[in-house]
Amino acid sequence: MPPHSAPRWTLHVAAALLASFAVAGCEVTVTEPGATSTASKGTSSTRTGDEARKRLAELTVAKAGSMRGYSREKFPHWRSAGSNCDVRDTVLKRDGTKVKVSGCNVVAGTWVSAYDGDKITDPAKVDIDHMVPLANAWRSGAATWTTDRRGDFANDLDDPQLVAVSAASNRSKGDQDPSTWKPERTASWCQYAQDWVAVKSKWKLTVTTAEKSALTDMLEKCR
Template sequence: MQLSSLPVAPENDVPGYSRSQFPHWIIQHGTCDTREVVLQRDGEGVTQDDQCRAASGSWLSAYDGTGLDAASKVDIDHIVPLEEAWRSGASEWTTQQRWAFANDLTHSQSIAVSARSNRTKGDKDPENWQPDLDSYHCTYARAWISVKHQYSLTLIQEVHDALVGVFNTCA
């Protein structure tokens, strides 16, 4: 299991975190930025205008089950929050590495969710936040661990223990 291979270490309280340290919503192809690609990928019946903006569609927030009928109601969440990444190793990365992390479409790092659930989550880790939908806890924990593993990020003992607790409930 990837959880057992993640290094457990105290959080690095390096000053200097800012979202601007993680350039995001970059162009992925054509005129489509990361946000628009995730909206297209995670939505149903999504149509885009000539600038690749989601013009219509619907989205179901995996965190809270909220149905959303406009892209303006959808946030794109980083499963491992940017500030959490900063505290667990990304402060030592180059800007290019943080850019890749913030725009990763391959490793379960970005997901379309309701604005309310994303803002409730903020920069919290699985010890301090879980999706409202109990049925999504195991998927969220697996994605969180996968991203931490992919990027060689650490976690604190309390988060490790919280994830073990989540996995004890998974079928």
């Protein structure tokens, strides 16, 4: 996925604490307490391996659809997001620690990529990954959606769909599903599989046989 496209593992969702104000009043340093779980990331996220297995069993298994007609432009992002410039800035602010903003732009902070453990201190070098890639969503049901619905999916902040990660891991993942790509950190597999299933379940997307098998194996890490 491109650098600006898109964890429960690196989420920092707690209420922002205003730490300091610039003299001009336009810059603010925001510190958000760290967390090791993204359970509060989205209302539809699965919270246990058993729940994820149940949801996975309920997903429709189907062959991957055609990529005919696909383009990222059919999933408009990033949307404006109130006090933040856009959804990208919202995720950067949410997933980082000691985040500093200028106006509505995130200009500094620290991010730990759940996929490979990389520590990043330059927001421009952080990618926002779509947990279920846009192209994968297209192949598993989104091709029939309206552009507005695809935009809702691409900007989904209510579910574990958007994750701040390293550019290297995001580009390595591309549009692959868990049958062909898994995070480098095996310790993240349980949460990754739970999040993937949560998104596919919420948006009623299909899974392939290989994808379901890989997710089943990854959920074994939840024991």
